Amino acid sequence: MSLSGHCHCGAVSYEVTGEPQRMAQCHCNACRRTTGTGHLVQAFFDRSDVKISGETATHQTTSDTGNTRTRHFCPTCGSRLFSENATAPDSIGIAVGSFDNSSWFKPQIIVYEDCRPAWDPIDESINTQKSP
Numbered sequence: 001m002s003l004s005g006h007c008h009c010g011a012v013s014y015e016v017t018g019e020p021q022r023m024a025q026c027h028c029n030a031c032r033r034t035t036g037t038g039h040l041v042q043a044f045f046d047r048s049d050v051k052i053s054g055e056t057a058t059h060q061t062t063s064d065t066g067n068t069r070t071r072h073f074c075p076t077c078g079s080r081l082f083s084e085n086a087t088a089p090d091s092i093g094i095a096v097g098s099f100d101n102s103s104w105f106k107p108q109i110i111v112y113e114d115c116r117p118a119w120d121p122i123d124e125s126i127n128t129q130k131s132p
Helices: 029-035
Strands: 002-006 013-017 022-026 040-046 050-053 057-062 068-073 080-085 091-095 109-111 127-129
Touching: 029 040
Parallel strands: 022 109, 109 127
Antiparallel strands: 002 013, 013 050, 022 040, 040 091, 057 068, 068 080, 080 091
């Protein structure tokens, strides 16, 4: 698989050469706030398969399970691009909306489904996971 993408203004771009490790849709409060909508969809890849061009700004938070999450975004246009979890240092999550073509994406799991707003429908065929 060879994929590419970029932020809204093009200051940050990336290339991926590898298959996704996991594809997820998250409805936690943090993901809803950082996207401004009902959920975030991400594909997670081996960090060694991702080449990033351009500099990102970051914001770190502690998750409800105590893990440090680092979110990367474009400092120029503010596009949400990547995320890292301290417990998985060899993995990077990429916001699916930033790919040039995301037709390959299908969530394998929906997390924090119990936080999902009623107005944000889900595909009932996908496994769901409640908050920890």
